[in-house]
Amino acid sequence: MYAIARPWEPQSRGLLSGLPLPLLILLAAVILGAGVLAGADVIPLMPARAVAAGAAQGALLATAVAWAASGTPGPAPAPTVAALVVLAGAGGAALAPIGAIAYLAAPLWLWRQRARLPGLGLTRASAGLVLAGAALGMLLGTHLLVTASLTLGYGVRAPRLEQLAPWLAYDIGGNVLTTEAFFRGALFDRVQRRWPFAPGAAVVTAACLVRYLVDPLLPRSLEVMAGAVFYLTLLSLGACWLYWRSGSIVPSVAAGVLFFACYRLLHVVQ
Amino acid sequence: MTVTDVKAAVLATAGARVALSCAAAVSGITAGLAIADVSPATPWRHLYLLPVAVLALRRGLAAGLLAALGGALAFGPFVLREIEGHGLTRAAIEGGVTLAMLGVTGALVGSLAAAGRRQRERYEMLRAVQRVLAEAAPLERGAARLAAALARRLGVDAVGLVIADGRVVAGADGLDPISLAAHVLARRRPVFVSDAGTDARPRRVVVVPLTSGRETVGVLAVERLGDISREERDALVGLGAALGLALDNTRLAARQQSFAEELEQKVGAATARLAEMDRLKSGFVALASHELRTPLTALQGFAELLATRRFAPTEVQRVAEIMRAETERLGRIVSDFLDLARLERGLPPAIRRTVLDPGPLIAAAVDVFRRTRTTHRLELHVDGALPRVDADADALDRVLKNLIGNALKYSPPGSCVRVRARALDGVVAFDVDDEGPGIPPDERARVFEPYYRVRNTEMLGPGTGLGLSVVKSIVEAHGGSVRADAAPGAGTRMTVMLPALP
Numbered sequence: 001m002y003a004i005a006r007p008w009e010p011q012s013r014g015l016l017s018g019l020p021l022p023l024l025i026l027l028a029a030v031i032l033g034a035g036v037l038a039g040a041d042v043i044p045l046m047p048a049r050a051v052a053a054g055a056a057q058g059a060l061l062a063t064a065v066a067w068a069a070s071g072t073p074g075p076a077p078a079p080t081v082a083a084l085v086v087l088a089g090a091g092g093a094a095l096a097p098i099g100a101i102a103y104l105a106a107p108l109w110l111w112r113q114r115a116r117l118p119g120l121g122l123t124r125a126s127a128g129l130v131l132a133g134a135a136l137g138m139l140l141g142t143h144l145l146v147t148a149s150l151t152l153g154y155g156v157r158a159p160r161l162e163q164l165a166p167w168l169a170y171d172i173g174g175n176v177l178t179t180e181a182f183f184r185g186a187l188f189d190r191v192q193r194r195w196p197f198a199p200g201a202a203v204v205t206a207a208c209l210v211r212y213l214v215d216p217l218l219p220r221s222l223e224v225m226a227g228a229v230f231y232l233t234l235l236s237l238g239a240c241w242l243y244w245r246s247g248s249i250v251p252s253v254a255a256g257v258l259f260f261a262c263y264r265l266l267h268v269v270q
Numbered sequence: 271m272t273v274t275d276v277k278a279a280v281l282a283t284a285g286a287r288v289a290l291s292c293a294a295a296v297s298g299i300t301a302g303l304a305i306a307d308v309s310p311a312t313p314w315r316h317l318y319l320l321p322v323a324v325l326a327l328r329r330g331l332a333a334g335l336l337a338a339l340g341g342a343l344a345f346g347p348f349v350l351r352e353i354e355g356h357g358l359t360r361a362a363i364e365g366g367v368t369l370a371m372l373g374v375t376g377a378l379v380g381s382l383a384a385a386g387r388r389q390r391e392r393y394e395m396l397r398a399v400q401r402v403l404a405e406a407a408p409l410e411r412g413a414a415r416l417a418a419a420l421a422r423r424l425g426v427d428a429v430g431l432v433i434a435d436g437r438v439v440a441g442a443d444g445l446d447p448i449s450l451a452a453h454v455l456a457r458r459r460p461v462f463v464s465d466a467g468t469d470a471r472p473r474r475v476v477v478v479p480l481t482s483g484r485e486t487v488g489v490l491a492v493e494r495l496g497d498i499s500r501e502e503r504d505a506l507v508g509l510g511a512a513l514g515l516a517l518d519n520t521r522l523a524a525r526q527q528s529f530a531e532e533l534e535q536k537v538g539a540a541t542a543r544l545a546e547m548d549r550l551k552s553g554f555v556a557l558a559s560h561e562l563r564t565p566l567t568a569l570q571g572f573a574e575l576l577a578t579r580r581f582a583p584t585e586v587q588r589v590a591e592i593m594r595a596e597t598e599r600l601g602r603i604v605s606d607f608l609d610l611a612r613l614e615r616g617l618p619p620a621i622r623r624t625v626l627d628p629g630p631l632i633a634a635a636v637d638v639f640r641r642t643r644t645t646h647r648l649e650l651h652v653d654g655a656l657p658r659v660d661a662d663a664d665a666l667d668r669v670l671k672n673l674i675g676n677a678l679k680y681s682p683p684g685s686c687v688r689v690r691a692r693a694l695d696g697v698v699a700f701d702v703d704d705e706g707p708g709i710p711p712d713e714r715a716r717v718f719e720p721y722y723r724v725r726n727t728e729m730l731g732p733g734t735g736l737g738l739s740v741v742k743s744i745v746e747a748h749g750g751s752v753r754a755d756a757a758p759g760a761g762t763r764m765t766v767m768l769p770a771l772p
Contacts, residue, residue, distance in 0.1 A: 001430045002466045003475045003491035004442040008450040011465070123470055139343075147347040153354060193465035193472045196497050198377075223354040230346055230369070234339060244496070247470025 015190055018070040020079045023062055027083060030055040047094035049216045054090020057174050058083035060182035060211075061106065065113075067186045068120035077113045085109045089174050093166065100166035103173030110177070121185035125248035133251030134258055136238045140231055141262025148227070154266045167264045168257075176256035183208045183236070184243040184252050192244060201240035208236040235259055288328050292321035292337055300344040310348040310365025318345055318368070319375050326380035330387060334380025338372040345369060385501065392505045395423035396512065403516040412520065413439035416513075420492070424502070427473075430491040431480075433517075441491060450477050451489050458486045460507050466493070474498040478507050480514035487518050550721035550735065562603060565596035572596075595642075605668070606736040609743065610720055618747040619740070621662035625771060628698055629656045631663060632691050635670040645683040648674070653692035657770035665744045666768075670700065672737045673764045677704035681761065697750070697767045703757040714754040718742040741766075 002008075031052045038048030062079035069076030085106045092102030114122040148154035159167075183204055191200040212218060212232050213225065239252035299317045308314065318341040326334025349365035356362070398419045402412065417429040417440035430441020432451050438444060445452055454461050460478040467473045473495055480488040490510055492498070572589050575581075581589065609619050629652055636650045659666075670689075677687045685705035692699055709717060709724055716722050721735040738752075745752045750768040757763040 001428045001441040001491060002473060002493055003450040003463075003477050004430045004432060004438055005444065005446055005449065006467070007446050007448045008453065008463075008466070009448075121470070143343050143346075147350055150347065150351075195464070196499065222357060223350060226353050226366075227350055230342070230350070234342070244471070 015194065018067050020062055020066040023079055023083060024059050027055045027059040027062070030087075050090050050094040051087075053215065053217055054087050054093070054174065055083075056215075057090070057178040058086035060178040061086050064120060064178075064181040064186035065117065067190070068117040074116070076116050082109070086174060086178060089170070093170065097166050098162065100170045100174075103169045106173040107177055110181070119189065120181060121189060121243060121247060121249040123248045123250075125246035125250045129242055129246045129248075129251045130254055133239075133242050133253075133255040136235070136242070137255035137258030138262075140235055140238075140255075141259040144227070144231055144259070145262050145265060148266050154268060156265050157267050159265065164264060168261060171260040171264070172257055176253055176260060179208065179211065180239065180249045180252045180256060183211070184239055185249045188240055188243055197240070197244055201237055201244075204240055205233055205236040209233060231259070288325060289333070292325045293340065295321040296337075296340050296344050303345075303348060308348075309361045310345070310352050310368070311361035315345060315348075315365065315368050318372055322372055322376045323379050326376050327383050330384040331377065331380035334376035334383070335373070336376075338376030341372040342369050345372070388499075388501055391423065395420070395505075396509070398423055399509065399513065399516075403520070417441060420490075424492060424494075426492050426494040426498075428491075428493040431488060432491070433488045434486055450475060451491050453477075454479055454489045455486065460503070460510070462498070462503055469495060471495045476503050476506050478510035480510050480517055482514040482518035485518070487514050487521070547721070558603070558607075562600070565600040565603075568596045569593055569600075602668075606740050609740045610736055613720065613739070613743050619665065619744050621665045621744070621747055623660050623662055623748075625658050625660055626663055626666075627656065627658050628661075628666070628691065628700075628768075631666055632670060632689065632700065635667055635674060636689055638671070639674050639678060643678050646678050646681060647684075647686040648678075649686060649688045651688065651690040653690070655693075656691055656698055657693050659698055659748075659768050660771055661748050661768060665748075669741050669744050669766060672741050673700075673702040673766070676737060677702050677706070677762070677764070680704060680706035682706070693770065694767070696770055698770050700766045702764045703761060705757070705759070705761040708756055708760060709754055709762050711756075717754055718752070
């Protein structure tokens with residue numbers, strides 16, 4: 001038993017300690033630069049958005065890797081590499097839509113580094129919890145499809161593979177993976193070790209909502225923003241609960257991927 | 271299938287029925303609102319609160335939140351459609367507030383219901399703990415049962431108990447000196463650690479001191495992968511006080527029982543010893559009367575003979591010699607009584623020490639017996655020159671004569687009694703060996719007790735049972751020792767050791 005048989009010393013690590021600040025500043029400069037260049041019409045808007053989103057997601061993954069590496073004995077992967085892997089995906093997407101397939105490099109890289117990042121939640125979860133995550137994603141996604149098609153003036157379509165594959169690759173490698181790695185595997189992991197579940201999940205969900213609401217790829221209409229708040233709040237709370245129960249980001253990644261896969265089936269009905 | 275399994279199945283069935291009823295209610299309300307095509311500000315929207323509150327009340331926080339999620343998913347589209355059609359209108363805001371209220375209701379009612387349930391569980395836990403503590407069992411077994419009961423009632427992963435002396439009675443094999451339990455044991459304050467260890471899930475640890483009055487009698491440690499709420503922690507602190515008292519009582523009861531058993535044994539032994547002493551004293555009184563009367567009778571008879579008849583001078587000398595011997599015997603018995611009286615008052619025998627050479631003293635004592643006891647062979651061996659001793663000559667003479675007299679008394683006629691004197695390392699040792707029946711090993715120490723006589727030796731000769739106890743007291747008063755052993759071959763060897771002068 002830990003309390004009796006193991007040595008104990010009080011921990012005094014801060015909640016946000018171990019941030020890779022130089023790298024984050026550099027990535028912020030990339031985001032700013034993309035915005036400025038797009039504003040000055042030096043580069044088109046869509047590639048600029050893709051690069052900015054990639055830099056932001058790279059920052060999330062790099063921070064998650066840096067935090068996970070700070071508690072790991074022995075050599076750990078460099079956060080810079082994590083950011084570059086995500087940026088490579090963003091670069092691919094900026095060049096051509098099918099180039100977003102390059103986002104799949106991020107999960108592949110993380111999977112190879114999982115043994116060196118034990119604190120990131122890249123562990124196996126029970127099949128039941130993975131199924132629960134998938135069910136949550138499907139439930140929210142299906143609800144989104146029904147609600148949007150019935151009320152919001154959106155339609156549901158069956159996209160062609162060459163349309164769906166880049167989006168899926170982006171969601172898996174850029175959107176969901178970086179979000180879950182940072183907000184669940186890193187931030188919620190630290191928060192849950194300090195606070196009870198409810199306040200911890202509330203804080204992380206609020207932070208997660210901010211991340212999506214400032215995402216340049218999110219349409220700026222009121223109903224979409226309201227829908228995003230509604231669905232992402234439920235998705236984030238569910239993901240926190242899944243991480244709380246499993247200690248793994250696999251169930252929440254399953255939930256996020258399925259939810260966003262449903263989201264990609266929507267299109268605006270003119 | 272056990273009773274517990276049946277109970278769990280019934281509860282699960284009841285829970286599923288409640289959940290299905292609530293799901294049906296949410297579906298019904300949604301269908302009604304959809305058919306009526308109402309705005310999200312319709313008063314009927316409050317109907318969603320009903321199944322949320324019911325499920326939260328019946329099944330707690332998680333069920334309340336799930337019901338709120340269901341209600342929000344069902345009512346959300348009405349709000350989103352209003353926002354899409356008319357923007358952020360008052361109706362949309364009211365609908366949004368209703369969505370938030372669903373979550374708040376589910377969380378609040380669920381929390382209150384869960385708190386009530388936890389309170390009940392705490393009472394049940396205390397009752398379970400009291401039941402375990404009420405069972406008369408040794409501390410270790412009682413603690414193991416207690417830990418198991420607590421783990422079951424609290425739904426935690428591990429429970430440990432450490433007693434104030436650092437002994438771990440449940441939860442681990444040993445106490446790490448810098449562990450959390452050792453820290454709490456030293457500081458006597460409860461400690462909550464929100465994360466311990468390196469598990470994927472946070473391991474919460476609560477360690478509370480077990481107190482009895484102002485004393486800390488141990489610590490209780492509880493670990494869980496997951497939350498330990500503030501209420502649970504407060505309950506554990508309260509439990510620590512109750513457990514401390516109970517453990518202290520158990521410890522005191524065990525100590526009292528052990529003390530009572532020890533006392534009973536001591537009283538039994540003392541009673542047996544007193545009975546034995548009483549028996550020996552009674553025997554002694556009878557024996558002493560006989561021992562005193564025998565020489566007195568002889569003296570009286572010979573005195574009357576001398577007074578009433580005329581004897582030849584040689585005969586008078588013989589009678590006088592007999593009277594002298596009987597007087598000497600009488601004197602020895604009286605001296606023994608006097609020494610015994612001093613011993614029983616806790617005083618050493620009265621001795622007057624002088625520096626003397628023990629060799630001539632031994633030779634004289636042996637010579638006396640050689641002249642008067644011709645029925646035995648009496649041998650004297652002195653190994654080299656003996657060092658001088660600081661002793662009372664008369665007392666030492668009594669010791670030697672007592673030992674030689676006993677050896678002669680308990681040896682068969684014709685046998686040999688050997689007296690040996692030698693110098694050892696800083697002492698002078700005297701051995702008196704006889705060829706008598708010997709002393710059983712279990713009685714060798716007891717022969718030096720007052721009144722004690724070796725079993726089945728009464729027929730071998732008279733005696734008061736005081737001689738050896740007087741010998742022992744005299745020898746010890748000289749700073750020496752005396753012991754009884756088996757002689758080589760057969761018989762008894764009595765050995766006296768006296769400190770030699772340098």
